[in-house]
Amino acid sequence: MLKRIMVVGGNIAGLKATETLRQQGFDGEVFLVSAEAHTPYDRPPLSKQILTRELEPASLHYRDMCWFADNRIELLLGKRANHLDLNAKTLTVDGEQRTFDGLVIATGARAREFPTALAGIHTLRTLDDALRLRDELVSGARVVVIGAGFIGAEVASSALANGAKVTIIEAASAPLARALGVRLGRLFGEIHAQNGVELTCSVQVSGLRGVDKVKSVLLSNGSEIAADVVVIGIGVVPNTEWLADSGLELSNGLACDATLNAGHEFVYGAGDVALWPNAWTVTMMRGEQWTIAAEQGKHAALNLLAGRDNATPFSTMPYFWSDQYGARIQSMGRTDSEVIMLRGSPESRPFIGVYRDGYRLVGVVAINAPKAFTILRNKLNGKASFEDAARSVEKFMGAV
Structure with a gap:
């Protein structure tokens, strides 16, 4: 029976894990360990509105200290996980050993x-x-x-x-x-x-x-x-060094199965550190995207509570957005496949790029075309044919 759950990583994946534990009625102890001194905050604006001073740091925090207190989530801020002993079920945080029954590893990645x-x-x-x-x-x-x-x-x-x-x-x-x-x-x-x-x-x-x-x-x-x-800006390195002698499999991240389990009944991974088989892309991947990290944090917590025999697989379509030079760029699906259709131009906007694998629509990129992107996103979910997607693009661009 789970009585104490440790979540390592003060990011969106870690926060969603702790939120989900309480939302599901878990009444035991919950700890959130974060190497940063800040409570979990929204990271996408860091390269945009924070740099341009359109936003200030205080506006980024997802939850205030009162929320963590009200939900009985003990914050260990500015502290690093140093060692994991799976046999003893102990996590060493800044030299202090803490026992646990369940563990979610969401330590993310650092800039190269x-x-x-x-x-x-x-x-x-x-x-x-x-x-x-x-x-x-x-x-x-x-x-x-x-x-x-x-x-x-x-x-x-x-x-x-x-x-x-x-x-x-x-x-x-x-x-x-x-x-x-x-x-x-x-x-x-x-x-x-x-x-x-x-x-x-x-x-x-x-x-x-x-x-x-x-x-x-x-x-x-x-x-x-x-x-x-x-x-x-040359990529990231998953934060797994502290797990080197833990017995967990490490390979370009924390190796997890389709349910995000890390090879031990009570250990799950989530966020940028987790390498898992995504059934949608049919590849092993680390998400490195805000949406995937948030979804995985929730899913890892649900599976930890359900138990390994009842755990369900996690799969998702990769999705990201980016704001550059006043334009909103959106992408979903497999954009490493053949791009077969381009309409509009990045300079004039709106712009749509469509990717296919054989006869199937597998990916979409759009600039300043949120309506068309939403339509194509739904077709991706429905595994539409490329021809069906192409007709939608032509219809949209003809109306612009």
Whole structure:
């Protein structure tokens, strides 16, 4: 019988796990462990409204301290899980051992860093990261963003809005090539150029130059770009080091089965740290998306309470959104397949890109086309044919 459940990770996955435990009537002890000193907060605005000062940090918190007290959720803020002993059912938090009956691991991932001690180099993953970066994104600053993924693009957009001069460096042949494919990635590259951001692709960063503080970025093609601020956006690393001797399987994250169970009856994973077989994409994947993290936190808690024999599989369509240069970008499904239909243009908007696998619709990307995106999203859920989706796109674009 479960009497004490520990949730490790003060993010949306961890919060949803604790919420679900109480909503389902669990009356035992619940602990939420977070390495950050803040209560769980909304992370998507960090690269957008926080950097542009449209929002302040206080507005990001999902719940206040009173809510945690009222729901009898004990917060362990600013504390790190150091060790897990599955046989003894103990979790060591900042050197203090705590026993548990159930465990949800939602430790997320951290930004991949560039090895340097120079000031002016930033990554963006936490609220504190965003506040440090915001102080330097001032008018006239020369900002170099390394990595043209969604976070890099959003930072570039925010820096530009603050009056900075922005350059993006991307190792691939096009922005978002891995996420959306080269064809669509090149179209997104045109958005950067249209807004005055200099984009250089197919080049590596070979070094950073400066004394104490960064002064320039050196590239593999021999060029050098002056920089006051450098933002590293080259992916993330799952936070699993503390589990190295736990006996749990670690492989690009915490290996989980389809129910999010981590190989032990009382241990479940959720959020960016969890690697699980997604039946919808038919791949092993880590979500790295807000929606998936929230859904997994809830699902992990439900399965923990239900017991392993009654646990249900978790599968979902990947979904993300991004705000760049005043445009809302939405994507759902498998966008690593063949993009076969493009309507509109990223510059003029609205824009729709449709992906197929054989005769089946498998993915959609839209810019400033929320109505069409919703229609196609429903067709994805219904496993519509590509021809059916194409007719919907033509109908929508003809009415614009």
